[in-house]
Amino acid sequence: MENIITLAHGSGGSATLALIDNVFKKYFKNDILSAGDDSAKLDIGNSRNIVFTTDSFVVTPIFFKGGNIGKLAVCGTVNDLATSGATPLYLSCGFIIEEGFSFEELEKIVESMAVTAEECGVKIVTGDTKVVQKGAVDKIFINTSGIGILPEGVDISGRNAKTGDKIIVSGTIGDHGSCILLERENMGFQAEIKSDCAPLAGMVQDMLRVTRQLHVLRDPTRGGVATTLNEIAAQSNVTVQIYEEKLPVKREVQGVCELLGMDPLYMANEGKLLIFVPGDKAGDVLEVLKKNDYGKDAAIIGEVINESEAKVVLKALSGGTRIIKLLAGDQLPRIC
Incomplete structure (x- = not known):
């Protein structure tokens, strides 16, 4: 590692x-943390189905097409709970606000958090506020933590991918990253790209009503689909193969990426799920996803082909294959 923290970290x-x-992990090491999932499954007294997660949000700009930092904070935390199969119940929120920030913008952010929380069926029950000198923080940062309840018989983890699993993505990829990029850099593109920021717990519950055999759920946020698939491949020690022709990418997003030399596979998403499910259940899961407003563009994009080597392979339109590696640098910092 380098001797200083960089944006790439x-x-x-x-x-x-x-x-x-x-x-x-060197200092906080324990069995729960070492599981490596987006939320922690806790054993408290007689309760073994409590799920807990936390996240912080520093996105810039704080308002963007399709959402703002407040909506993003609620969706991000709810989605991390949902990827364990849990029903989200309660959130906390902490605000770090720069001196001089406007009450009007703060109220818009908080109102959007309340609206999104109501849509998710969660309550914001505790929080904290700090104000720092001008220049000590960029406008506003938000931390949210969440608690949910895991249904009996549900075991979803990045460690559970198995040979024969089909891999589904719940919709078009790269929308959020492309939206933030265009709004931040003011490049003059005419493309109307909105963030996909959305709460996905309802979609997860729809899938669980079809089958409890969901092996892995993960929302591919920072680092995009490519990075998230690599994390899952490493957790389960499996080889994942995806097909370029199957990847759902909006024409506008593809165009922006081609012009700027970026890859939609590494662009952030804030309203999508990667789903690993047994092959014989994939059709049923895909059908229920397409009935949900947030899953209408869902597609099967690949499969787990063996359990001997942790890697991600892309089968290209040309017929060749290439290894998809972890994102090494940072395509776009402060994306969420």
């Missing part, structure tokens, strides 16, 4: 994993 890619492994 917040990318969700290889630098982030090195930071987690070499610093945080």
